[in-house]
Amino acid sequence: MTRRRITPLVWLMFSGGGVVAAVFLPILILVFGLAAPLGWIDPSYAHLRAVVGNPVTFVVLLGLFVLMLVHSAHRFRYTLYDGLQIKRRRTVAVLCYGAAVVGSVAAVLVLVSAL
């Protein structure tokens, strides 16, 4: 019963996460995953600290992280079912969504610590 009620919400968050991942992630990977570590750009620490400490950034990043984690968990769940033909459905669902919940809680704690 509970599972049935949560399904529409998960699909909604899957879609939302899919959109924000498609729009935000390419530039974020390019900037923070490649350009900054490789020294192509060198944003000042004080500036980044100010951006991360801004409440608007907090809200936006929290939304992005949670949506993308649920999106990822939901899609990976079905990759295991359909792609790899794993049929322990209950276990897979609990592990996938559990990881997303743990990740979301960690994200909240980290974002609060950086405020």
Next chain:
Amino acid sequence: MSPSGGTPTDLRPYRPRISTWWWTRKRSYIVFVLRELSSVFIAWFVVFLVLLVYAIGQSEAAYRTFLDWASSPWVIALNVLSLVFVLLHTVTWFALTPQAMEVRIDDWKVPGFHILAGQYTGLVVVSLFVLWLVTL
């Protein structure tokens, strides 16, 4: 009484066996599974970003240590791979949107091409905004 003469308890439902590697047989199946695997790389980069925010929240030294770690060859390789998979996600996600939803303005059905163009415009605007915010 079943036709074969056995008892009804002999009947077992037919469950075709599907190989674990069924998706390697056709190109479109492979692309489908690769697209689905983008989820792994999205999760990885969320973890990466959370670690980055944590380091920035600590101190400048922690931020520099994070960048050093992020410039190690395996992290760079993982991020290049992530970029490829996320771009696959972006392109396929945008392509699916006009099929998943129908946009109507009064009686006019907005053609898929317009929705696609709108999404790519959104991608460019968001990318420029992030770039502006970071390098300000």
